[in-house]
Amino acid sequence: MRIKSLLAAAALAAAAALPAVAAEGVKLDGFRPDVRDAASLQRGAAVYMNYCLGCHGLALMRYNTLQQIGLTDDQIRDNLMFTANKVGEPIATPMTRADAKIWFGAAPPDLSVIARSRGADWLYSYLRGYYRDPSTPTGWNNTVYPNVGMPHILWPLQGERTMTMVPVTRDGKPVMDHGKPMMEPRFEMVRAGSQSSAEFDRTVADLVNFLVFAGEPAQVKRQQIGYWVLMGLGILIFVSWLLYKEFWKDVH
Numbered sequence: 001m002r003i004k005s006l007l008a009a010a011a012l013a014a015a016a017a018l019p020a021v022a023a024e025g026v027k028l029d030g031f032r033p034d035v036r037d038a039a040s041l042q043r044g045a046a047v048y049m050n051y052c053l054g055c056h057g058l059a060l061m062r063y064n065t066l067q068q069i070g071l072t073d074d075q076i077r078d079n080l081m082f083t084a085n086k087v088g089e090p091i092a093t094p095m096t097r098a099d100a101k102i103w104f105g106a107a108p109p110d111l112s113v114i115a116r117s118r119g120a121d122w123l124y125s126y127l128r129g130y131y132r133d134p135s136t137p138t139g140w141n142n143t144v145y146p147n148v149g150m151p152h153i154l155w156p157l158q159g160e161r162t163m164t165m166v167p168v169t170r171d172g173k174p175v176m177d178h179g180k181p182m183m184e185p186r187f188e189m190v191r192a193g194s195q196s197s198a199e200f201d202r203t204v205a206d207l208v209n210f211l212v213f214a215g216e217p218a219q220v221k222r223q224q225i226g227y228w229v230l231m232g233l234g235i236l237i238f239v240s241w242l243l244y245k246e247f248w249k250d251v252h
Contacts, residue, residue: 026144027184031124031205033115033212035220041069044210047203049080051153052111055100057083057093058214060112064088065217108150116215120208127154127204131163131187143185158200159193 034040045066048058064087066076073087081087083094093108100107115123126144130152133141138151143163152158168175168182175182195203216222 026125028121028125028144029128031120031208033120033209035209035213037209038070040206040209041213042071043203044206044208044213045069045071045080047207048210049082052207053082053091053093055093055095055108056111058091058112059110061091061214061217062088063091068217068220069213104149111211111214113215115208115211120212123208123211124204127207128158128201129185130155130158131161131185132190133163154200154203155193157193157195157203159189160191161187161189163187 063076063081063084064073066080067073071080076087083092084090093110095108097107118126122144126142129143129145130140131143132139135141136147138149140148140151140155141163142148163185165183166186168184193200213219
């Protein structure tokens, strides 16, 4: 099963790096990550290891970092550790840069800090923005990243759909933008996947949530420490104010 998952990911992934911004005029879907949701992070880690790791590594993160989302070493080793022998090793892709350059023309980017550089909204919209397009080399396109080089690796879950641009209307009239009608994508499902629309949205949300965690695994601890630091500063300010009053009380 592990080998099949890695082969499927490697066969479907492409080398194109993700763009820094969304396509012009595309409205991103809002997504609020919750790195305190251990169940979501565990589901997202499973999706990543099975669908993304074949080509995209998390070289700045080690497998034992997954202990922070509630997993034991045995659970990590038995269910998620596909590319290493020890839980202390980095989460690296099995694809070498040399092979990637031969197969795809360039190495797929490491995704250790992709959520910090692109943003959760961008990732959530990008992963949900795929549609069939026979004019592209991969047969897929994306509303957020037109002519994307990476195919839709999650299509068995979402299914296949087509996309057409239609005018945005309000009260039955087209909405204009600088003299031109505003357009929005409309999707039509042509082949259902193994998940419903709501289930797929949750899968993508879990995956993005995990990528946000991977970008800074210490963020929860950092926030907890921050509260104590602010509390300590508050106490220090209060003590300083008392000392100030005591020192100047006899000065006229």
